[in-house]
Amino acid sequence: MRFRLLTVSLLFMIAVSFGQTSSSTKPAPGFSLDTIDKTIDPCVDFYQYACGNWIKNAEIPPDQSRWGAFTELRERNLEVERSILEKAAAGGASRDAIDQRIGDLYASCMDEKTVDAKGIAPLKPELDHIAAVQDKTALIDEIAHLRLVGGSSLFRFYSRSDLHNADLVIAYIDQGGLSLPDRDYYLKDDNPKMKAMREHLVEYVTQAFTLAGQTPQQAADSAQTVLRIETALAKASMDRTARRDPKTQDHKMTRDEAVALGPNFYLNRYFADVGAPNFSQLNVANPDFFKQVNGVLESESLDSLKIYVSWHALNAATPWLSQPFVEANFKFQQNLTGQKEMPARWKRCVSLTDRQLGEALGQRYVEATFGADGKQRMLKMVDALDKSLAEDIHNLSWMSDETKKQAKVKLDAIRNMIGYPDTYRDYSSVVIKRDDLLGNVARGNIFESKRDIAKIEKPLDRKEWGMTPPTVNAYYEASFNEIVFPAGILQPPFFNKNMDDAVNFGGIGLVIGHELTHGFDDEGRKYDPQGNLHDWWTEQDGKEFEKRVSCVADEYSNFVAVDDLKLNGRLTLGENTADNGGARIALMALEHMIADDQTGKEGQKIDGYTPEQRFFLGFGRVWCEKRRPEMARTSVLTDSHSPGQYRVDGVVQNMPEFQKAWGCKAGQPMVAENACHVW
Numbered sequence: 146m147r148f149r150l151l152t153v154s155l156l157f158m159i160a161v162s163f164g165q166t167s168s169s170t171k172p173a174p175g176f177s178l179d180t181i182d183k184t185i186d187p188c189v190d191f192y193q194y195a196c197g198n199w200i201k202n203a204e205i206p207p208d209q210s211r212w213g214a215f216t217e218l219r220e221r222n223l224e225v226e227r228s229i230l231e232k233a234a235a236g237g238a239s240r241d242a243i244d245q246r247i248g249d250l251y252a253s254c255m256d257e258k259t260v261d262a263k264g265i266a267p268l269k270p271e272l273d274h275i276a277a278v279q280d281k282t283a284l285i286d287e288i289a290h291l292r293l294v295g296g297s298s299l300f301r302f303y304s305r306s307d308l309h310n311a312d313l314v315i316a317y318i319d320q321g322g323l324s325l326p327d328r329d330y331y332l333k334d335d336n337p338k339m340k341a342m343r344e345h346l347v348e349y350v351t352q353a354f355t356l357a358g359q360t361p362q363q364a365a366d367s368a369q370t371v372l373r374i375e376t377a378l379a380k381a382s383m384d385r386t387a388r389r390d391p392k393t394q395d396h397k398m399t400r401d402e403a404v405a406l407g408p409n410f411y412l413n414r415y416f417a418d419v420g421a422p423n424f425s426q427l428n429v430a431n432p433d434f435f436k437q438v439n440g441v442l443e444s445e446s447l448d449s450l451k452i453y454v455s456w457h458a459l460n461a462a463t464p465w466l467s468q469p470f471v472e473a474n475f476k477f478q479q480n481l482t483g484q485k486e487m488p489a490r491w492k493r494c495v496s497l498t499d500r501q502l503g504e505a506l507g508q509r510y511v512e513a514t515f516g517a518d519g520k521q522r523m524l525k526m527v528d529a530l531d532k533s534l535a536e537d538i539h540n541l542s543w544m545s546d547e548t549k550k551q552a553k554v555k556l557d558a559i560r561n562m563i564g565y566p567d568t569y570r571d572y573s574s575v576v577i578k579r580d581d582l583l584g585n586v587a588r589g590n591i592f593e594s595k596r597d598i599a600k601i602e603k604p605l606d607r608k609e610w611g612m613t614p615p616t617v618n619a620y621y622e623a624s625f626n627e628i629v630f631p632a633g634i635l636q637p638p639f640f641n642k643n644m645d646d647a648v649n650f651g652g653i654g655l656v657i658g659h660e661l662t663h664g665f666d667d668e669g670r671k672y673d674p675q676g677n678l679h680d681w682w683t684e685q686d687g688k689e690f691e692k693r694v695s696c697v698a699d700e701y702s703n704f705v706a707v708d709d710l711k712l713n714g715r716l717t718l719g720e721n722t723a724d725n726g727g728a729r730i731a732l733m734a735l736e737h738m739i740a741d742d743q744t745g746k747e748g749q750k751i752d753g754y755t756p757e758q759r760f761f762l763g764f765g766r767v768w769c770e771k772r773r774p775e776m777a778r779t780s781v782l783t784d785s786h787s788p789g790q791y792r793v794d795g796v797v798q799n800m801p802e803f804q805k806a807w808g809c810k811a812g813q814p815m816v817a818e819n820a821c822h823v824w
């Protein structure tokens with residue numbers, strides 16, 4: 146799957162992405178007027194007005210890289226999951242199969258004493274296998290094995306919808322094999338921070354190999370080898386912004402053609418090793434990568450390639466080995482995140498269980514937290530947002546009737562998923578042992594890898610979920626043409642049963658609008674109602690659209706993220722378009738609700754604020770946040786979402802509705818001279 150998310154996915158720092166210890170009796174981070182800084186004029190800087198007092202009082206907890214509504218809610222969900230897992234881990238004969246599995250995985254992770262006593266031993270057989278390889282052909286067997294047990298090296302292999310026939314899942318091969326989060330870290334020399342990050346990688350690789358038993362000199366040489374090979378892979382990799390256009394990755398070919406791109410990859414042997422079905426066609430997302438890296442596989446010695454593959458086995462395992470490995474990994478991650486302290490072990494273990502057995506833990510989470518009334522009220526809101534977007538499209542001045550008709554067909558075809566999947570994933574084949582953490586991680590990864598690979602050449606399962614129920618996020622998936630809202634986000638401050646509709650429309654209403662708009666952003670618009678890459682726009686309408694999104698790209702390219710770094714308006718274009726469209730249609734939906742309300746209650750002021758003002762305050766509250774400078778830098782390069790400040794100010798300055806609600810005048814900062822308007 147390839148999601149358009151609501152907020153950044155912290156996948157590249159899985160082991161360290163969670164937060165501060167807090168009491169489970171702490172109230173939900175809800176909507177409150179206390180966050181407002183009344184000394185600020187909302188027409189000068191609305192984000193500062195809505196969040197100023199929150200920013201003054203909030204401190205980023207030492208184990209966090211950023212702090213805001215999302216992370217606060219993640220913390221609360223972690224606490225809920227923790228109590229589920231502690232109960233399950235306590236054991237007893239009455240446990241069912243689900244509690245046994247999630248409880249024992251959690252227990253194996255919490256048993257630090259056993260993990261520490263074993264040292265490198267659990268990974269030793271893996272490293273020995275790689276060391277024993279005699280030729281480059283056989284090395285592919287180890288790379289394939291790593292793909293199954295977890296540890297992506299050299300390239301990526303996965304299943305996904307055929308870009309031109311979404312109902313069919315096919316095989317994909319793609320660029321990959323880097324340790325740093327983006328190719329730019331290896332290639333950019335104009336920025337000393339990039340160079341420093343490469344040095345941090347070298348330190349980390351050296352330290353990890355030393356801990357694994359190499360002499361300091363051997364380890365230092367190994368680190369240079371890893372950096373050299375990864376730099377070559379980075380050079381062959383496509384730029385992140387270019388990859389946002391799905392057409393750049395549309396290269397379906399026969400298996401023979403793919404093999405011929407890079408004979409040194411021994412792809413046929415690899416596909417057999419991972420147990421892939423005998424497919425005849427596949428999509429090569431970046432053919433140049435395979436052509437270029439083929440030469441690297443030729444010129445690098447077998448010994449160097451073995452060091453590179455060993456590194457990826459080791460790097461994937463460090464968070465689940467003894468304490469010195471865990472610390473080496475964290476020290477490296479700190480350079481990217483700025484975290485001051487490592488999150489408590491229980492947080493890392495809850496996150497691991499969520500990642501490995503997410504729909505089993507998620508099932509328990511839903512039973513503990515999610516009521517049926519939540520689903521009903523959400524369905525009503527999705528329906529209201531849907532109607533608003535239809536109305537918005539109908540009224541667009543720049544789009545022809547022909548394209549409008551097609552857009553409506555696509556909108557009507559968007560399906561929605563709320564809370565949790567109809568059927569939970571069956572993990573009964575995954576063996577979990579209380580005294581074998583790394584083994585558990587490997588078996589969980591093998592289960593997931595095989596599940597992914599088994600989908601090749603099968604019809605698309607449109608009921609499948611790409612997020613676990615406790616996740617505080619949401620997504621639109623183009624090939625499924627669906628929007629998905631896990632139970633984890635359907636809570637305050639996004640959604641509060643006890644709040645007025647205005648605040649909820651500014652929170653979860655805007656989230657729904659954001660995800661719907663993704664179906665029509667610069668990337669989503671290229672897919673048809675069935676999820677195929679297919680142009681349904683007239684040429685003129687396509688040009689008009691591009692003109693309008695260029696306005697958004699230019700607007701956000703001028704925002705400063707940190708120090709000297711400005712946002713990349715093209716990398717963040719889809720998200721910014723979704724934020725702008727989402728805000729506009731969520732407010733439309735609220736206005737309809739006020740107009741339809743016979744009692745007049747919906748239109749009344751609360752605490753001195755009109756419903757429209759409370760809508761914008763609810764919107765602002767969701768994005769109040771603080772980031773560490775390290776995280777802010779990493780985000781500019783890797784995150785397609787803008788920082789909270791611009792997710793708010795970047796949107797409201799484009800909205801005449803905002804200016805009306807707050808009485809702003811032309812010339813004030815929150816009134817853009819050339820306001821952008823796509824949806």
Ligand SMILES: [Zn+2]
Nearest residue numbers: 149150151720
């Ligand atoms: Zn999004």
